[in-house]
Amino acid sequence: MEPIGIVGGGLAGLHLALYLQKNGIGATLYAETTPDVQRKKRLPNTASHWRNTRERERYLAVNHWDGMTVPGHDEEFGNHCFHFYLGLPDGALIFRGDHQAPGITVDQRLITSTLLEDFENRGGQVVVGPVQAEDLDGLTTRHDFVVLSAGRGNLTEIFPRLPEHCPFTQPQRLICTGLYHGISYPDPVGVGLNAVPGVGELFEMPFFTFEGMKMALLFELVPGGPGEVLMETRPEEDQKTFEQNVLGFLREFMPKPLERLDPNEFGILSPSDVLQGAITPTVRRPYAQLDNGRWVMAIGDLHCVNDPLLGQGSNAASQAAFIMGEAIVRDGLAYDERFCHGTAERLWQYAGDVTAWNNYFLQSFQIPPGPAVVQFLLAAAENKTVADIFSDQFADPQANWNIFASFERTRTFLQRHGCATPILDQVLSAPR
Numbered sequence: 001m002e003p004i005g006i007v008g009g010g011l012a013g014l015h016l017a018l019y020l021q022k023n024g025i026g027a028t029l030y031a032e033t034t035p036d037v038q039r040k041k042r043l044p045n046t047a048s049h050w051r052n053t054r055e056r057e058r059y060l061a062v063n064h065w066d067g068m069t070v071p072g073h074d075e076e077f078g079n080h081c082f083h084f085y086l087g088l089p090d091g092a093l094i095f096r097g098d099h100q101a102p103g104i105t106v107d108q109r110l111i112t113s114t115l116l117e118d119f120e121n122r123g124g125q126v127v128v129g130p131v132q133a134e135d136l137d138g139l140t141t142r143h144d145f146v147v148l149s150a151g152r153g154n155l156t157e158i159f160p161r162l163p164e165h166c167p168f169t170q171p172q173r174l175i176c177t178g179l180y181h182g183i184s185y186p187d188p189v190g191v192g193l194n195a196v197p198g199v200g201e202l203f204e205m206p207f208f209t210f211e212g213m214k215m216a217l218l219f220e221l222v223p224g225g226p227g228e229v230l231m232e233t234r235p236e237e238d239q240k241t242f243e244q245n246v247l248g249f250l251r252e253f254m255p256k257p258l259e260r261l262d263p264n265e266f267g268i269l270s271p272s273d274v275l276q277g278a279i280t281p282t283v284r285r286p287y288a289q290l291d292n293g294r295w296v297m298a299i300g301d302l303h304c305v306n307d308p309l310l311g312q313g314s315n316a317a318s319q320a321a322f323i324m325g326e327a328i329v330r331d332g333l334a335y336d337e338r339f340c341h342g343t344a345e346r347l348w349q350y351a352g353d354v355t356a357w358n359n360y361f362l363q364s365f366q367i368p369p370g371p372a373v374v375q376f377l378l379a380a381a382e383n384k385t386v387a388d389i390f391s392d393q394f395a396d397p398q399a400n401w402n403i404f405a406s407f408e409r410t411r412t413f414l415q416r417h418g419c420a421t422p423i424l425d426q427v428l429s430a431p432r
């Protein structure tokens, strides 16, 4: 048996397995299903990979979707910018922020099935079938160390929730995401970010599907708000009503995408290309000692699961895989409490900032919207450099959290870029 066991063949598990393989450390990957079964599953998410994750994919030589051209556009396929359409109380803000290098959004079923085949074709060992908590005693005696990246079944119970790191006990958004035809891409090709406080957000993402280049619409809906209509009908029960509900919601609350939408062509690719649900953001302690005395660790969503509002989960899962991989390669002398503590700290340094930034925006884009976010977006609409930095730093969430971690930080950042900050001046001069 290989020295490392990895449970879960999502992005976290696969990037760790491929990282160790590249660095000459054997790993067995326990994947729930075969690549063929993965390809036929329901759409699991609509995750964008920013340039940081794309760089890691190039390092792992799994950048299979680089360099595709888009008919009718100059840019290669990907997310070159954000097109912001923000319905703030005092009027709409429409502006663009460019990325230094494009992100990309590819169907995760395509990514994980292909990467699992890559790992196996390069000599990696794969065991197919679900793992349960009661299997771990056996697994940990077969490997020097076991890393878990699978958040279903009773595996989550091993890692205690840390409410001090993430206070939510219920979802902050309802999620309705799906793959559509009948919407063309904006120019330059990029993600449309529509947001209306109290209603929710819509991400329009150029998306590479099993059928080629289409559009993903990810609705993030405020619970109790008018967007709940999108959760009422399941497309497998009544596809037409579901699609009519989407069109009606766009017309009433987020009309910008309609400029590129052909109503005769508009529709979902298939009912299994739609996902409706909700996530309670949760942070868990990423290590645990089993009854047999062996230590195990968690990475990816099993460690920290965030609402997809800022599109960070896959990117953080990939980053966590690399942090874990480096720890194993560089100082895996013993997989004991010291190893777990040290690695957990390094994981949290990144994941903690992602979680804080994500939770901050979940709470700021309500009614009334948070003053720092309003001030920042007003400035970004006027100042392209500010818009570009914010957009590009989706690939560097720690840098974006540096800007928002306090009102003082946001104000100083904006002033350094020559922006007036009357809203924050007022908030900061008030007695607190």
Ligand SMILES: Cc1cc2nc3c(=O)[nH]c(=O)nc-3n(C[C@H](O)[C@H](O)[C@H](O)COP(=O)(O)OP(=O)(O)OC[C@H]3O[C@@H](n4cnc5c(N)ncnc54)[C@H](O)[C@@H]3O)c2cc1C
Pocket (backbone or CB within 6 Å): 007, 008, 009, 010, 011, 012, 013, 030, 031, 032, 033, 044, 045, 046, 047, 048, 049, 112, 129, 130, 131, 132, 149, 150, 151, 152, 153, 155, 175, 177, 218, 275, 299, 300, 301, 302, 308, 310, 311, 312, 313, 314, 315, 316, 317
């Ligand atoms: C609608 C939506 C949109 C999103 N958008 C973005 C985005 O734009 N950008 C971004 O970065 N992130 C985004 N995310 C988040 C992202 O999808 C997740 O954070 C990411 O997939 C986590 O990867 P993971 O490997 O940790 O977990 P998962 O992807 O959940 O993978 C876990 C794997 O473990 C397997 N498994 C489960 N249970 C068991 C078991 N008992 N035994 C063995 N295997 C098991 C599963 O089959 C799966 O393969 C989005 C999520 C959603 C829902």
